[in-house]
Amino acid sequence: MTTIAVTGATGHLGRLVVEALIARGAAPGDIVAAVRDTAKAAPLAALGVQVRRADYDEPPTLAAAFAGVDRLLLISGNAVGQRVPQHRAVIDAAVAAGVGFLAYTSILRADSSPIGLAPEHLATEQALAASGIPTALLRNGWYIENYAGSVAGALHTGTIAGSAGDGRIAAATRADYAEAAAAVLLSGEAGVYELGGTPFTMAELAAEVAEQSGKPVAYQDLPVAEYQAVLAGLGLPEAYAGLLADTDFKITEGHLDTGSDDLAKLIGRPSTPLSEAVAALLKA
Incomplete structure (x- = not known):
């Protein structure tokens, strides 16, 4: 036992x-x-x-x-x-x-x-x-659920704002990461696992939301300072808003993308497709 x-x-x-x-x-x-x-x-x-x-x-x-x-x-x-x-x-x-x-x-x-x-x-x-x-x-890597608020807001504003440019985000769902954690806990195999899903851009995320919701939604790329102001306007503390805006900009440099297939290997299947993840966000 x-x-x-x-x-x-x-x-x-x-x-x-x-x-x-x-x-x-x-x-x-x-x-x-x-x-x-x-x-x-x-x-x-x-x-x-x-x-x-x-x-x-x-x-x-x-x-x-x-x-x-x-x-x-x-x-x-x-x-x-x-x-x-x-x-x-x-x-x-x-x-x-x-x-x-x-x-x-x-x-x-x-x-x-x-x-x-x-x-x-x-x-x-x-x-x-x-x-x-x-x-x-x-x-x-990043959690697709991190975009839940942005997706919900986009249905009213028609835009998803950010500073990620056309950078790729190898996000996956919480359930994907949870399965990977369970697999490692059961195997007891030590090591370093770089975990991420199939990458997408913010423009692709916006397009998927638009297609599934039937509403016009587009990605609006902003300078970091402007995006920080947007986040602060939503009630986030200034310092934390700055941290998140800077993280978003780091996406343009590839820092939330990964070429690793560790996640798929651990869970025994591809990560949850963006279409399924967005459908879940829209139902939430």
């Missing part, structure tokens, strides 16, 4: 990883859903999954949550700027608990990416290397 723990298991990705583990044959009782709020994990408990409290900001909860765990998935936190100490707390607790294998959701080419989100991921990868735990680095 191998006990597998998933942090952030009530989040969008974590929940899908738990479901993918079960679909791939893992016994629910051998899965630990490590969550900050156990009340939100009732649907997972109903599946027969163990639910344990684990808060990245409260190390004692991590030690208890990882007791008896053989393999652990560390899903990166969403508190940008605070993730390195949070992740180190998880890694330290995993070492103390004797966890034998750890997988981490990183970012494409974390060791060379100029994207502003990359340094925290690289620091975490370095902490994992220093820990001595056999590790799988799941370097996830």
Whole structure:
């Protein structure tokens, strides 16, 4: 019996990883859903999954949550700027608990990416290397669901704004990345996995939305400063809006594209087609 723990298991990705583990044959009782709020994990408990409290900001909860765990998935936190100490707390607790294998959701080419989100991921990868735990680095590309708000807004405005030019984005769905994580957790194979789907441009995304919705939708490419202003106008903090706008510009330089087929190999099929992903976004 191998006990597998998933942090952030009530989040969008974590929940899908738990479901993918079960679909791939893992016994629910051998899965630990490590969550900050156990009340939100009732649907997972109903599946027969163990639910344990684990808060990245409260190390004692991590030690208890990882007791008896053989393999652990560390899903990166969403508190940008605070993730390195949070992740180190998880890694330290995993070492103390004797966890034998750890997988981490990183970012494409974390060791060379100029994207502003990359340094925290690289620091975490370095902490994992220093820990001595056999590790799988799941370097996830962009999530197609990142464009949910843009797609919904485009149905009213007729445009999807950005600073990506004609750069290609090897995005995939959360479900695709969740299946890949489950496959690695079940195999226990350490390594570096550069994960991404079939690439598309923002113009192609807009065209797919237009075709499926029957409404005129086009991509509007903006200078970074203008796109940052658009994001700030939607209520995002100025600094975070700047980070996202700069990330969008980095797409023009190919930093969210990948020639790797690691994702397809792990999940045993091609990534979800853009047409299917857009259809799901339009139904949401």
